[in-house]
Every structure is written in C-alpha cells, then in structure tokens.
Amino acid sequence: MLRSSFLSRMIPFDDNINFHKVIAYAIAFHALLHTLLHLFCNYPRLSTCSYDVFLKYAGSALGHTQPSYLGLMMTSVSITGVFMIFFMGFSFTLAMHYFRRNIVKLPKPFSVLAGFNAFWYAHHLLILAYVLLILHGYYLIIEKPWYEKTTWMYVAVPMLFYASERLFSRVLQDHSHRVHVIKAIVYSGNVLALYVTKPPAFKYKSGMYMFVKCPDLSQFEWHPFSITSAPGDDYLSVHIRALGDWTTELRNTFAKTCEPPPQAAAKPKPNSLMRMETRATGANPHIEESQVLFPKIFIKGPYGAPAQNYQKFDILLLVGLGIGATPFISILKDMLNHLKPGIPKVGQKYEGSVGGESVGGDSISGGGGKKFPQRAYFFWVTREQASFDWFKGVMDDIAEYDKTHVIEMHNYLTSMYEAGDARSALIAMVQKLQHAKNGVDIVSESRIRTHFARPNWRKVFSELSSKHEACRIGVFYCGSPTLVRPLRDLCQEFSLESSTRFTFHKENF
Numbered sequence: 001m002l003r004s005s006f007l008s009r010m011i012p013f014d015d016n017i018n019f020h021k022v023i024a025y026a027i028a029f030h031a032l033l034h035t036l037l038h039l040f041c042n043y044p045r046l047s048t049c050s051y052d053v054f055l056k057y058a059g060s061a062l063g064h065t066q067p068s069y070l071g072l073m074m075t076s077v078s079i080t081g082v083f084m085i086f087f088m089g090f091s092f093t094l095a096m097h098y099f100r101r102n103i104v105k106l107p108k109p110f111s112v113l114a115g116f117n118a119f120w121y122a123h124h125l126l127i128l129a130y131v132l133l134i135l136h137g138y139y140l141i142i143e144k145p146w147y148e149k150t151t152w153m154y155v156a157v158p159m160l161f162y163a164s165e166r167l168f169s170r171v172l173q174d175h176s177h178r179v180h181v182i183k184a185i186v187y188s189g190n191v192l193a194l195y196v197t198k199p200p201a202f203k204y205k206s207g208m209y210m211f212v213k214c215p216d217l218s219q220f221e222w223h224p225f226s227i228t229s230a231p232g233d234d235y236l237s238v239h240i241r242a243l244g245d246w247t248t249e250l251r252n253t254f255a256k257t258c259e260p261p262p263q264a265a266a267k268p269k270p271n272s273l274m275r276m277e278t279r280a281t282g283a284n285p286h287i288e289e290s291q292v293l294f295p296k297i298f299i300k301g302p303y304g305a306p307a308q309n310y311q312k313f314d315i316l317l318l319v320g321l322g323i324g325a326t327p328f329i330s331i332l333k334d335m336l337n338h339l340k341p342g343i344p345k346v347g348q349k350y351e352g353s354v355g356g357e358s359v360g361g362d363s364i365s366g367g368g369g370k371k372f373p374q375r376a377y378f379f380w381v382t383r384e385q386a387s388f389d390w391f392k393g394v395m396d397d398i399a400e401y402d403k404t405h406v407i408e409m410h411n412y413l414t415s416m417y418e419a420g421d422a423r424s425a426l427i428a429m430v431q432k433l434q435h436a437k438n439g440v441d442i443v444s445e446s447r448i449r450t451h452f453a454r455p456n457w458r459k460v461f462s463e464l465s466s467k468h469e470a471c472r473i474g475v476f477y478c479g480s481p482t483l484v485r486p487l488r489d490l491c492q493e494f495s496l497e498s499s500t501r502f503t504f505h506k507e508n509f
Contacts, residue, residue, distance in 0.1 A: 028092055035085060043072045061142040072141070080136040087129045094122040102244060116244040120221060130155065176213070177202065181294040182235055184254045188386035190242035191323065192251045195229075196297060198236045206231060206330040207307030207476075212238065216295040217249050226326040226478075226507075227302065228391075230333035236299070239390055241323040250295075257293045306476065306505035307331060313474030313503070316376040317464065319487065321479025322387065325380045327507055328476065329391055332398065332407055338372055339402055373474075374406070377464070379455055381412040381479075388450070411450040457483075461490045465498040473500060478507035 046058060047069040054066045072078060098104045100119040105111075112118060137151020179196040186192055194212075204210075204227060211222040223246060225238040242251040307327045310316055318328040382388070388395075388411060398407050464473060477487055484506055491502035 024092060024095070028088065031085065031088060035081065038078075038081070043069055047072060058142075075141055076139040077136060077141050080132045080139070084129050084132045084136060087125045087132070091122045091125050091129075094119045116223075116246055117218075117221070130159065176298045176300045179236070179297050179299055181297060184258060184294065186251065186255045186258050187390055189384050189390075190248070190251060191387075191390055192240045192242065192247075192254055193228075193237065193390065194240065194254075194297070195235050195237045196299070198229075198234055199299075202236070202299075202302070204231055204302035205308040206334040207305050207310060207327050208302040208330075209305055209327070210236070210238070210299050210301030210303065212240075213298040213300070214250055214253070214295050215298065216253065217246060221246055222300060223247070224303070226305070226330070228326050228329040228333075230330055230337055232334065232337050239323065239326050239329075253295050306507055307478075309505070310373065310474055310476065311371050312472075314374050314471040315464070315468050315473040316373045317460075317473055317475045317502075318376060318378045319475070319477045319479070319483065320378070320380050321483065322382050322384075324477075324479035324507070325378075325382075325391065327478050328378060329394055332376065332378060332394060335372055335376060335407060336394075336397055336401060339404070339406060374471075375468070376407045377410070377460075378407065379410045379412065379460070381414060381454065383414050385413060410455065412455055413450055413452055414454055457486060457490055461494045461502070465494045465500040465502075468500055470499045471501070473502050475502055475504045476507070477505070 046054065046062075047067060051066055054062075055064065059066075067075075093099060094113060099114050100116060102115040104114055106114050134152055134155055137155075138149055140149065177199040179199065181194060181196055183195040184192065207226075209224050209226045211224050213222045225240055227236060228239050229235055229237040240247055240250065242248040305327060307318075310331050316331070318331065320326070320328055395409060395411075398409060475487060475491055477483060488504045488506075491504040494500060495502045
C-alpha cells in the first residue's frame with residue numbers, strides 16, 4: 001500500500017529485504033562487540049583488581065563482595081547473554097544464502113539444517129532472543145531500582161510496531177482463502193504451474209504476489225509466488241520452480257496426480273518440451289468433485305511488489321532470467337487483454353488461453369480510464385529450451401492479437417552457441433526458414449523468434465534512448481543478482497547522457 005504512495009519517493013520500500021539484512025549485520029556486529037568487551041575487559045578487571053580498587057569503583061554496586069571470573073559467568077546476565085548469542089548465531093547462519101538455498105550439501109543427519117524449512121523455523125527462535133533480551137536487561141550485575149532499568153523501553157517500541165503490523169495484517173489483510181485447483185501442469189525444468197479459483201474479494205494488480213500454503217505438506221509454511229494471471233482473469237495462476245525442499249515436495253505431490261503425455265512411452269530427448277497435466281482436466285469437469293485428486297491449497301494476499309507500479313511509465317523494459325519472468329507475465333497478459341479486439345465487458349463470457357489451452361471465464365477489458373504504457377519490451381533470458389513451454393500460450397497470444405506491436409518480446413537461449421559461431425549461424429538459418437514457412441519458431445515452438453547467446457544490454461539501452469526520447473522508461477528486473485549492477489549502471493548512464501529517463505526496479509528473487 002505504501003509502495004504506491006508518495007512516501008515511496010523518500011523511503012525505499014522495495015529494498016525491504018536489503019534493509020532487513022543491514023539491520024541483521026548491525027545487530028551481529030554490536031552483539032559480538034558487546035560480548036567481547038564483557039569477556040575480555042569488564043569481567044577480568046572486576047575479578048582481578050585489588051580489593052581496595054574494587055571497593056572504590058564497584059563495591060557499592062556489587063554488594064561489597066568481589067566476584068570471581070567464573071562467578072560472573074554464572075550470573076543471570078551472562079547466562080541469558082550466552083543463550084541470546086546462540087539463538088542469534090544459529091538463526092543468522094541458517095539465513096545465509098548457501099544454507100537457505102541448500103547450496104551447501106551437509107552430510108546426514110545435518111542435512112536438515114539446510115534449506116528453506118530450516119531457515120524459516122530457525123528464524124522463529126528470535127522470539128526467544130527477544131524474551132531473553134528483556135531478562136538480560138532486567139537482572140543486572142549492577143544493582144539498580146526497577147525504574148532505572150531501561151531495556152524494556154528500547155525493546156517496547158519496535159515490538160509495538162511489529163505486533164501492530166502483524167495484527168493489522170492478520171485481521172484486515174491476511175485472511176486466507178481455500179481455493180480449488182482448476183488445473184496443474186508439471187513442466188520440464190521442475191516447474192509446476194497451478195491454476196486455481198479466484199476468491200470473490202481477491203483484488204490485485206499485475207506484478208503483485210501472493211502466499212501459498214499446502215497443509216498436506218506443512219500446516220505452518222506460507223511461500224510467496226508471483227501471480228502470473230491478469231487481474232481481469234477469473235482464475236489465479238502461479239508458476240513454481242522446485243528449488244527448495246518445500247517446492248520440490250509440492251511439485252512431486254502434484255506430479256503424482258498428473259498423467260504423462262501420450263509420447264511418454266519413449267524416452268524423452270534432453271530439453272524436450274515435455275509436460276504432465278492433471279487428470280482432472282478432462283476426466284472430471286466438476287471442480288468440487290475433482291479436488292479429491294489434489295492436495296489442499298490455501299492462498300493469502302495479495303502483496304505489493306515493485307512491478308505493480310508499471311503503469312506510471314511511458315515505456316517498459318522488462319527483464320526476466322529463467323523463472324524470474326513470472327512477475328512480468330501478468331503485466332503482459334493485462335496489456336494483451338486491453339489490446340485484444342472485441343473483448344467482452346464485465347459479466348460476458350470470454351474464452352482465453354491458460355498455459356497454451358482454452359479455459360472459459362469472465363474477462364475484464366482495460367477500460368474505465370486504466371492507463372497502460374505505450375510500449376513494452378520483454379527480454380526473457382534462459383538456459384533451458386524447455387523453459388519456453390511455460391508461457392507458450394502467452395507468446396502465441398501476443399503474436400496473434402498484438403497487431404500494432406505494442407508488446408515486443410525477445411527470447412534468449414544462452415545454452416546455445418555464441419552469436420557469430422558457425423553452428424549458431426546454421427541453426428539460425430534453419431530457424432528463419434521454418435519461421436517464414438510455418439510462422440513457428442523451432443526453438444520455443446511458439447510464434448516468437450528466439451535469439452542465441454546473451455543480450456547486448458548497452459545496445460538495448462542505446463536503441464531505447466534513441467527511439468523514445470524524453471520518455472520515462474521503467475526498467476524492471478527479476479532474476480539472479482548478477483545483472484542488478486550492470487542494469488542499474490546503464491540506467492544511470494543513459495539517463496544522464498540522453499533526454500530519456502530510465503528508472504530501475506528489481507524484484508527480490
């Protein structure tokens with residue numbers, strides 16, 4: 001909500017995760033400094049100084065009894081401090097990228113300490129750290145009246161903000177919805193596409209995300225995923241890549257309810273465009289009855305993200321790496337619905353495409369004074385050919401209905417040979433002939449041509465600044481951190497050197 005307000009110009013709400021990390025680093029640094037000063041400064045000096053010096057400087061505060069080093073370590077202050085350091089160290093370690101993404105491969109039985117589940121549950125140990133912090137500040141070594149113990153004052157204000165936010169979210173915003181699964185597709189590349197019913201009160205903008213829970217896997221875990229359906233669609237869709245333990249288990253669970261394609265009897269070729277779809281798609285047209293095949297799904301949201309502000313710009317440059325294309329698919333669908341000829345008004349029936357197939361529903365045109373960007377350039381960079389099957393229906397719809405070329409798509413396959421290579425040139429020639437003859441790209445099996453290697457981003461920005469002078473171009477990126485700095489630097493460079501203004505936004509991926 002605040003992301004779309006005027007406060008976003010002064011406060012970087014889109015950098016909330018980076019801000020969270022900075023606070024964590026600051027806490028870790030000062031906690032370590034605080035501990036070292038106690039262990040190697042205060043405690044040794046209090047326990048080893050002469051009794052006269054002790055009485056002069058600390059005798060009245062410590063009851064005129066000089067403690068030993070071990071005695072100081074056995075006080076409630078030291079014990080609560082040690083436990084706080086343990087809980088924070090354990091939580092912070094499992095929150096690191098290598099542990100959270102399960103990149104570090106620990107041997108059994110320590111393998112349970114890597115992955116998103118370990119990170120999520122370990123983070124809740126920080127609640128105990130807050131409790132220990134209050135006790136740590138109350139039971140001091142130096143005796144003070146209760147009204148001079150001020151730790152609770154420093155803790156109360158942030159805890160009040162946090163509790164108010166959680167209460168507001170739960171009471172007014174975070175009520176969950178049980179949804180029915182319309183269709184589930186398991187694609188190559190370990191991607192699960194879920195199409196679910198849309199709750200009546202679920203209002204969202206393109207670019208937003210929602211939380212998904214599967215009680216059959218866990219009663220407590222909610223995971224965020226970008227919404228890939230358009231606001232005018234009467235269903236909700238998400239595309240989930242199996243990267244962690246929970247997403248892998250969800251993918252495997254739905255794979256059991258899916259049937260392989262007819263050609264699955266033969267061994268599929270590497271990178272072939274193969275997928276499995278739910279049996280309920282054709283076997284049982286009644287959604288309520290077909291739910292016995294699927295795990296229960298709950299959703300919560302929607303929640304704001306940087307891409308939701310795409311309507312503020314004249315021109316869009318959308319850049320997605322791999323599964324990072326998901327936030328922008330909803331934007332393209334929304335713009336496409338606005339462009340489609342003869343789209344019915346609210347309440348009329350519209351046959352739209354879902355995952356490359358037709359699904360009936362009510363669609364809302366882009367009327368009502370809704371402002372759309374003049375042009376949108378979408379660059380999708382992926383290593384796997386099979387990735388293009390995820391949004392094949394969207395690409396075909398753009399080629400079919402976007403007669404004025406408002407949306408310009410560029411697919412890049414980086415696993416092929418570099419541009420200019422003789423082998424790449426041969427493939428490109430065959431690709432061009434096939435596209436000219438049948439209108440279908442042999443790589444993506446859609447109507448959108450596929451490029452090889454990686455985009456020349458400097459050339460892309462140069463062409464955009466020349467083509468759209470004095471325009472505001474919103475650059476939205478979702479993917480690995482490798483492209484964040486190059487794209488941000490190019491935005492700043494071309495904004496200074498031309499009349500075009502580039503504004504960079506990145507999704508937390």
